[in-house]
Amino acid sequence: MKKLLLSAIAVLLLPLLTKAQFTISGSVTEKTSQAFLPGASIIIKGIAKGTTTDNHGKFQLNTIKAGKYTLSVSYVGYETQEKTIDVSSDQTVDFSLVPSAFLADEVVVMATRATEKSGTTYKNVSKSEIEANNFGQDLPFIINNTPGVVVTSDAGAGVGYTGIRIRGSDATRVNVTVNGIPVNDSESQGSFWVDMPDFASSVESIQIQRGVGTSTNGAGAFGGSLNIQTAAPELTPYAEVNNTYGSFNTLKNTIKLGTGLIDNKFSFDGRLSRIQSDGYVDRGASLLKSYFLSGAYHGKTDLLRFVVFSGTEKTYQSWNGVPQSRLDGDVPGMEAYIARNGLDAADAANLLNSNSRTYNSFTYKDQNDNYAQDNYQMLYAKQFNDKFSFNGALHYTYGRGYYEEYMKDQNFSDYGLPNPIINGAPVTATDLVRRRWLNNDFYGATYNFNYKAASNLNFTVGGAYNQYRGRHYGQIVWEQVASTLNNSDHYYDGDGDKNDFNIFAKATYTPVEKLTIFADMQYRAIKYDITGDDNDLLPFNIHDKKNFFNPKLGATYTINPGSNFYSSFSIANKEGDRDDYVDANPGTLPKPERLYDAEAGYRIKGTGFSAGLNVYGMFYKDQLVITGKLSDVGASIRQNVPKSSRIGVEFDGSYTLSRFFQLNGNAAFSRNKIENFTEYLSNYDNNTVIENNYKNPDISFSPDAVVFGEVVYKPAKGFAIALQSKYVSKQYMDNTQSESRKLNGYVVENARLGYDFSFKGVKNMNIGLLANNILNKKYESNGYTYGYQSGGSRTDENFYFPQAGTNFLLSLNVKF
Template identity: 80%
Template structure:
């Protein structure tokens, strides 16, 4: 192995900003002429090993800072701490500053650097990459993290987690969720992520009721590069990524691109996914201004696995499965599928094209200008176009349910047919965001920002095939509905330091939402919904700096949020869902030293009119969410990292909470009497809100470039409805993973990384998600429980080469 000749000495140290000694994770260190390079870790540390004695030129680079060149002589092991000076051009970080939390804003948050995102990126959706952060629980319909995935923060689902990319909203305006399947391998184009828990600071898009994900896309590298990444693993999971970049041209221009393809068979039967995406970015970097254009797109074709596994199939209960078949009228083929499938891999869908197909194209024009030493501006124009459908086979469908006349065959009307239908969603989302920042004095800073966005959505259905034809062509629409939404917000933020150790923060936001739903829904019922809401969302906070390395903070925030499309569509005629309101109190202590960092915080989240599933049916039989007057989440969270030695590091976090509805009424339909019966509960747990989420990681680095991480995560039991019934719950689970990574370089290759992710190494059988509904019939209650089992032991092996 002549390329890996043993050398004699080690060069190590840290990289920080010269003016304030702020650490710089992700800085590049290059020893010219040797091919040896390193990147600073999350604590700003670096290490170069196997260096022969001699004189060298050391290069240190970091976006937003001037490249440092230093002549060094190596004759023994050395510790060399380096400082960088901010560069003359504007850095990309200014794009997200207005919506980011800082230590002075009294907010509970966690930052993930590019290196941390990269280390966990094996092709799974982004929720799985941030799974090991406090209070986060993730799930996968197909069981292996590829395809449709979900995330909850502090028990709040994706519709209550605000997601922005470069300050631009990503949540769907109507459903309010973020569908990561439409953004495959997006993590490969991420510079950093800030996860705010609770209300957080004012941002753009729908209100954050559980948390926010504030994502910044990749900043340019200083030098040209090419990068190829391939991952292969269990369930024929395959990821191929190619990245190219020009580096900074004439210290002014940069161009970057990525092309990705991910395919997987999935853990569950027929849970296959084929995902494609690209990301293109070009930028002009001036001394006082920055112009960037991003174009990115994702295309997904995913076999549907969103029905889950009935409890009787999961438990192997033969009699229970036969009862399920009888209750639900399964035909012989579907009954055989249920009885003969693997208990954890069962998928109720058998039609070969039972696919979800969708493409989403994003266009972003970002501009920032440092107008003076005190005054700066950044803004963006954006446009997103989405188009797609899901296709499904339906047997024995009544023509009248599709607004069609019964065809007459041999003189007799035919009332039902087997058919294939597609339900389409075409939408356009566009608008502008902006922020002005004014530093009035060294201890006083103002930010004025906001956005105006419009959403236009078309919902329609087609019958592409039917066993018996009626009057509809396969390109005609059997329903058409529109959803139009205008969203305006403006916010002002003030940070003030009255004395050296105390920082005060105020953040006031006004948001106006106008939502119109017209046409017909997929059940052919007419839609005529018009609602306008005005929200005031104030936030105040204070931070006291005990010393330069530790601080105490507290904040009070109020957030308001409108219901989603289903809440409006399924409401009884003439009624509208009331908006939700959240009062969030946060307090905590943070400390950071060179080998140790930790934070502990407590929170109290009090909801007014939270929308929850009650079992209530609308006047046309649709399941609806209802406002419950009072509910709350109280908790304590811990997040810490400790370097035991130069070989071992421990990372850990924990979230313990009490999540309650003060008074809850469950509605259950009685088919014997055709009326709804009501059961009242006092102080039940909120559904899908575990009392404990605990994570621990032991990292072992026996030599430079190689690391082994053993990870353990525990999630306590979760109830699938709001009655706290032990028969309708997800059992708690404890899952262990292992991650291996080895970085090295040789002539012609800047860096090569070999990585291995071993998931669920103890082969734990667990379910991370589910749903339930019940009814009364024959004098007794029946509960239909469905679960989403996750994969047993599985592996992903990756190879990344950077030139």
């Protein structure tokens, strides 16, 4: 395997050794004033080749082979211009751009996105790449093939509850914004893609920043950021129908409509989607519905846009995973598991007789998660002149829903209820069905001002103020033995209120022609209050305030228009999530986490190839990790560990071998360690706690290697075949680096076919096929574990989330 990976990387690096024949150079100016336009983007269409103009509006493209090429030049606020040239010698090509009749949508996300001169590590995913990979799976699976990313699915097929890790950091440490507005839940800090079904169909582009990245809104990025821009309007009216059907009765239906530009000023776009799937796991079904609406006014110097998107989901729960004994087909182990956990006859039969990889412990017909979320955004951008611009947004998100579960032999006292008297005797327990609700409101404002003081000096000042109001409550909707509680009554009520304020200032300065330095300073303050009762009926009166200063510094040195070196150093701070506060022992608060992030890398672009190499060191102070310690009520709690780190190297490259073949690949190798770790193990023999100390164990769920390779074959116009391979090394499910509590490494091969064609009345028709796991690899991408001492020996309960074997998705997409 290692030889194969080294060979693949060597092939991608071959173009670095090739010699150029010709050079294309020139300048980009504003047509009326003839002023130079620094930072204009120049690309050669059809090949991975491009650059930007320097401070004097000049550009140069080296290593160009003889041939016919189309150059495209774009600059914010100006109309894109193209020129076709024949290259048989060095060429000089000048461009004069005309101011655009309307302001481009991309100004909305400029303040929070990285550029080639930001000194940060990032990956841009274009609309065409998103469309090629969009077969109805959740967005994490669409960006699965980017550097350092590992994804998982509870139901095993990429629909329903899915998760993403970047550099080993989970969703609570990956900052997600849509049009610059935070998406992460303010309390749990995760992003729930199941609440945004088929959102990828309304996305223009995604920028994935690894590490701390640029200043953004919401909780700090401790592993990475996903900066998402929703779809820009098309210039002409359109209609589009997308349909997918495949394994596990997975079905996606999407309708998209757009007016194009009306009077060169107005546009309206809409989408309606439905996705349903039985899931790979038993009863792991999902029914997801969503819509997206956008209306915009496009002025010459301003843009006003209203965006509404909403999603509803009904997902059968499959979040318990598969016990290790069931996965291994270990009958004595399953019988011991049944005895340890007190399973009744029906649950025991379900465990013993289910498929070893699709077992689901839930059998109650309505064991569903039900949630709806509405998002409203009003975006405004204004270009006052060629030096000064503004963009801002008002937003509101309304979420509400519950999960329902059947609970056996529940004590009335655990629900704050009196014991019913039947035939003169008290009944202390009953089977029941309960619902646990979360209703929340999230609203606020974001803004930024950009000032171009000189051709070599740029300032940005921005920030946000957001408020979250969450209501947590529970209901009992059915009891085998009736109590005094009505169906609509709440047996607990709790509130979580959070205010989040930040302000940042950025400066980019080019003191000499090839050197650009930047500084990015952010101040963030949060106020978090938790009151009322939690689901275990414990009262809470928790109040906390935190103030964070998050500075970032970096530099980029441009060797030539096609290559540069960059480096940066950043500090980020982050508060704990709701569970860290609720599960902490009374009178204590979790310490905030701090991250020191150092990044350095090299980027190069040439004719038909691009490559990047990045090294990083992420050093944590007081990182919150699971230690096995329990709260006063027996809940697992995270605790701060003084020192931990992630050190790694990442490669990302693409090489066009010919008009028929293209190679794409990336690799991430890392060392992820906790300096000193103490595991707490409950000893049920004498009600004590055993402490086990470990020196330099791996951080849980942090693979040492994540490698992706792809060969794309285009035998004819509009037809492409992609063969993909992804390797993820072993991961440990806790922080002890125990071989008995790990996820095995795996290699998964996928294939994607696409054919585009058109005919009268149809702009484009695409037939696509996605074949996942074509070699039918049996693997698990996620899991969890807990342990205890009993009967004089240690017992570990390991649970895994198996992913589907070979499965297919077939799509038909038509654009009118």
